Amino acid sequence: MVIKMNYPNNIKKDYNKNVTYGNRGMFLENLINITNDYYLEKNIAVIYKKPTPIQVVKYDYHTKRITDAYYMSESTLDYNGIYKGYYIEFDAKSTNTNNLPLANIAEHQLKHLKKIIEHQGIVFLLIMINSEAYLLPGSKVIEFIANNKRKSIPYEYIQENGYMLKINYLKGIDYLKAVDLLIEEM
Amino acid sequence: MVIKMNYPNNIKKDYNKNVTYGNRGMFLENLINITNDYYLEKNIAVIYKKPTPIQVVKYDYHTKRITDAYYMSESTLDYNGIYKGYYIEFDAKSTNTNNLPLANIAEHQLKHLKKIIEHQGIVFLLIMINSEAYLLPGSKVIEFIANNKRKSIPYEYIQENGYMLKINYLKGIDYLKAVDLLIEEM
Numbered sequence: 398m399v400i401k402m403n404y405p406n407n408i409k410k411d412y413n414k415n416v417t418y419g420n421r422g423m424f425l426e427n428l429i430n431i432t433n434d435y436y437l438e439k440n441i442a443v444i445y446k447k448p449t450p451i452q453v454v455k456y457d458y459h460t461k462r463i464t465d466a467y468y469m470s471e472s473t474l475d476y477n478g479i480y481k482g483y484y485i486e487f488d489a490k491s492t493n494t495n496n497l498p499l500a501n502i503a504e505h506q507l508k509h510l511k512k513i514i515e516h517q518g519i520v521f522l523l524i525m526i527n528s529e530a531y532l533l534p535g536s537k538v539i540e541f542i543a544n545n546k547r548k549s550i551p552y553e554y555i556q557e558n559g560y561m562l563k564i565n566y567l568k569g570i571d572y573l574k575a576v577d578l579l580i581e582e583m
Numbered sequence: 584m585v586i587k588m589n590y591p592n593n594i595k596k597d598y599n600k601n602v603t604y605g606n607r608g609m610f611l612e613n614l615i616n617i618t619n620d621y622y623l624e625k626n627i628a629v630i631y632k633k634p635t636p637i638q639v640v641k642y643d644y645h646t647k648r649i650t651d652a653y654y655m656s657e658s659t660l661d662y663n664g665i666y667k668g669y670y671i672e673f674d675a676k677s678t679n680t681n682n683l684p685l686a687n688i689a690e691h692q693l694k695h696l697k698k699i700i701e702h703q704g705i706v707f708l709l710i711m712i713n714s715e716a717y718l719l720p721g722s723k724v725i726e727f728i729a730n731n732k733r734k735s736i737p738y739e740y741i742q743e744n745g746y747m748l749k750i751n752y753l754k755g756i757d758y759l760k761a762v763d764l765l766i767e768e769m
Contacts (some may be wrong), residue, residue, distance in 0.1 A: 441700050445659055448636035451649065461638065466649040473631055477663065482703030484665040510767075512629050517668030 432569030446480030531559035618755030630664030717745035
């Protein structure tokens with residue numbers, strides 16, 4: 398699938414090409430990228446995926462290539478930006494079981510999630526589970542962890558406490574529709 | 584200079600160590616990192632430097648090292664986060680001349696700046712010029728470019744339209760004091 402889009406910046410966006418759809422995480426990420434590009438193009442919101450933090454060890458100034466580096470762990474969530482004056486931050490989580498293992502959410506990510514709520518931001522998880530997409534508010538993630546000793550969030554909890562999102566393979570996932578409902582409740 | 588800080592996350596922060604102060608850009612970046620850590624620790628704001636976007640070309644799964652990669656150009660500004668419910672985004676610019684060359688601000692960064700204002704975010708440049716630090720609101724950057732054909736923003740313009748910030752070599756630059764003034768004007 399190659400989608401023609403007017404990219405608003407000069408970062409080469411090649412996530413529509415050569416994407417292996419066998420990888421569930423990449424599939425969701427790809428849909429979110431399409432959505433964010435759409436939001437940017439239509440001037441609805443400015444939301445980006447943060448670059449993956451990489452520690453550069455060796456850089457060759459002559460060839461302008463990095464020749465040794467490694468991935469660092471993340472303390473924040475993957476996506477952030479602005480919508481209607483609100484600070485938005487979220488992470489994408491995919492699971493191919495009937496629950497979302499909490500091992501997917503690092504301790505420092507959970508702390509970060511709480512901080513964003515405290516500072517009046519909008520924070521959530523975009524979850525792909527049982528071929529459905531849900532927006533689960535950060536407060537509901539915290540609530541679940543506070544009241545349960547389970548090591549995963551069951552599908553039923555996500556269904557009951559999240560907002561189901563329509564998946565459009567060409568247009569992405571219009572998650573801001575659910576964010577509008579969250580704003581109404583603020 | 585090694586400053587003991589309680590780091591709130593597991594990303595190894597080594598910017599206080601082995602910093603070459605000969606590099607003006609690094610000096611300002613280091614001060615901003617100290618400030619953001621302080622804000623995080625005191626729960627004043629949650630503002631991070633975005634990781635530098637790197638395109639990974641080769642990854643060795645065995646050694647878990649990236650063996651070929653290159654830096655990509657940025658379309659957004661370097662720092663973003665949340666303060667008092669407001670979306671904050673800014674870039675750090677250092678100059679050792681009596682003006683800020685506009686070559687320092689890429690065309691797509693300027694577009695991005697406009698977008699953030701449109702979506703009711705707070706956007707600015709933190710400028711180190713003549714050994715002084717200034718917060719220059721994004722609107723003033725746009726205004727200058729719209730009304731001038733000069734290829735650099737003169738020191739006088741920055742003085743007149745920016746907020747001068749105190750530099751504390753241990754505590755950083757408390758730029759949120761100036762942001763408070765920007766919020767009052769919104």
